[in-house]
Amino acid sequence: MSVRRLHRRPLMNEEARKRWVFLGIMLSIFLAAIESTVVATAMPTVVASLGGIRIYSWVFSGFLLTQTVTMPLWGRFSDLYGRRPVYLAGLATFLAGSxxxxxxxxxxxxxxxxxxxxxxxxxxxxxxxxxxxxxxxLERRARMQGYISSVWGLASLMGPWAGGLLTDHVSWRWVFYINLPFGAVAMALIAGALTGVSKPARRPVVDGMGVGLFAAGVSALLLGIVEAGRVGSWSQIEVVGLLGLGVIVLAAFVAVERRAVEPIVPLRLFGNRMVLAAVITRFLAGMAMFGALSFVPLFLQSVTGASATRAGLVLTPFVLGWVVMSVVSARLVLRVGYRTVVVIGMASLTVAFLLFWRWSVTLTSASAMVDVLLAGIGMGMVVVPMLIAVQSVVARSDLGAATSLTQFFMSIGGALGLSLMGAVMSQRLHAGLPMVEALHGVFVVGAAVCVAALASAFMVPSGRAQDLARSEMRGEPTRVGG
Structure with a gap:
């Protein structure tokens, strides 16, 4: 069907198409988000079935590695080749892997x-x-992005429960097979509704050298970070070698990108103050929160003697706070601007870490839930507003690259935070300190990162969201496609 004929269709038909696309995307993101947590509860049964206890951690690390490395690549490919074919290719790859x-x-x-x-x-x-x-x-985008983030939060919350249910009552294999019917529905919705796509005016020039250097450099960097967390030291020869290799390859990548006709990562985006602020803020927020969040259940189990179930339940308010504030903050930015919302969010996250630092053997689950809720509220006020901000200030031709960069740096920050804080805990335990003191060191590092993130939040330009947006990104597009 031609774009001209699509334009003649009634407005309600266009709105219906948008709703079906939105539903397909929500379902896809739910599957991707739940997959990050659903496997954990199935792994003891998987190990009993397949063996391989010494390498089983790579079930998680391998997934994280390829997911993180490819984020900017998928985003840029969608700018060059169109959203629909690239998204469907990604969804098909995910389902094949499942x-x-x-x-x-x-x-x-x-x-x-x-x-x-x-x-x-x-x-x-x-x-x-x-x-x-x-x-x-802009206005509907803010609302929709809040809903999408809510789906991510709820999926993360349901993952361990769903994994345990499928493993106990069906088979661990259905932890993966369950994606197939829902993924097929999402694919049908997106393929059928995301139409009216115009072909590029000219054949895109793929920066093959850039793709290779980026994938190799980030892979080496991530492997070094993961290895540092595993051995509890950043000075091991393997860690230093991988990190050094990553830095050298990424330096070569930057040199190649400066000369590329169609760069995989358009370096000019970092010249935009809003994009730079979003990258730094989300990197530091991811580093603090996803790093330390892994140690909250450990504190409850190792220090206070809580059961694994109760320790897991303590994280529920974090997810709920994130979900609710993702929706609320997406609307707040239209009233008070991005900077105010993000600064308040980072301040809440900083206070939460200071409260974590005061935890002791007498900590109760109720007190821990209140502190964790404050952290979730803070994250909800940072992640979605910065995403909306970036998408509103870049050209449509860079939308995929800019969006993927913010996601990429938050993922890298989370991996780095987890490794750094794990190394701090290991060193303090090796020095003979009790677990409670070792984990206090982890939370101090998290608080310091939060202070840096709070400072970076002031880089966000002030003003109303409507005034900061590019004119082409304020109103509704005239067609469903991409």
Missing amino acids: ALSGASQNMVQLIVFRMVQGLGAGALMTLGYTIIGELFG
Whole structure:
């Protein structure tokens, strides 16, 4: 169907198409988000079935590695080739990885197929946010992005429960197979409704050298970060070697990108103050929160003697606070601007970490829930507003690259925070300190990162969201496509 004929269709038909696309994206992002947590509760059964206890951690690390590395690549490919074909390719890759993971006969196969799954997952989150940014004007975009973030939060909350249920009552293989029917529905919705796509005016020039250098450099960097967290030291020869290799390769990548006709990562985006503020703020927020969040259940179990179930329940207010404030903050930015909302959010996150630092053996679950809720509120007031801000200030031709960069740096920040804080805990335990003191050191590092993030929040330009947005990104687009 031609774009001209699509323009003649009634407005309600266009609105219906947008709703179906939105539903398909919500379903896809739900699958990608739940996959990050649903596998954890199934792994003891998986190890009993497949063996491979010494390498099973790569089931998680491999997924994280390929998901993170490919985020900017998927985003830029969607700018060059269109949202619909690239998103459907990512979703198909994710579903293929799910099917193969469920059919794995040994741990090595499961790790490889989980990495395939991660390749696709890198597209679902970033391109889902990108398509929403392209389909709706500023006010509706703010509302829709809040809903999408809520889906992510609820999926993360349901993951461990769903994984345990499927493993206990069906089979661990259905932790992966369950994605297939829902993914097929999402694919049908998006393929059918995200139409009216115009072909590029000219054939895109793929920066093959840039793709290779970026993937190699980020992979080496992430492997170094993961290894540092595993051994509890940043001075091991393997860690230093991987980090050094990553830095050298990424330096070569920057040099190549400066000369590329169609750069995979348009370096000019970092010259935009809003994009730079979003990258730094989300990197530091991810570093603090996703790093330390892993140690909250450990504190409750190791220091206060709480059960695993009760320790897990303590994190529920964090997710609920994030979900609610994602929706609320998306609307607040239209009234008071981005800077005010983000500064308040980072201040809340900083206070939460200071409260974590005061935790002791006498900590109760109720007190921990209140402190964790404050952290969730803070994250909800940072992540979505900065996403909306970036999508409102860049040209449509850079929307995929800009959106994926904010997601990428938050993921890198989370991996770095987890590794850094794990190393701090290991060093303090090695020095003979009790667990409570070792974990206090973790929370102090998190608080220091939060203070830096709070300072970076003041980089966000002041003013009303409507006034800061590019004119082309304020109103509703005239067609469903991309």
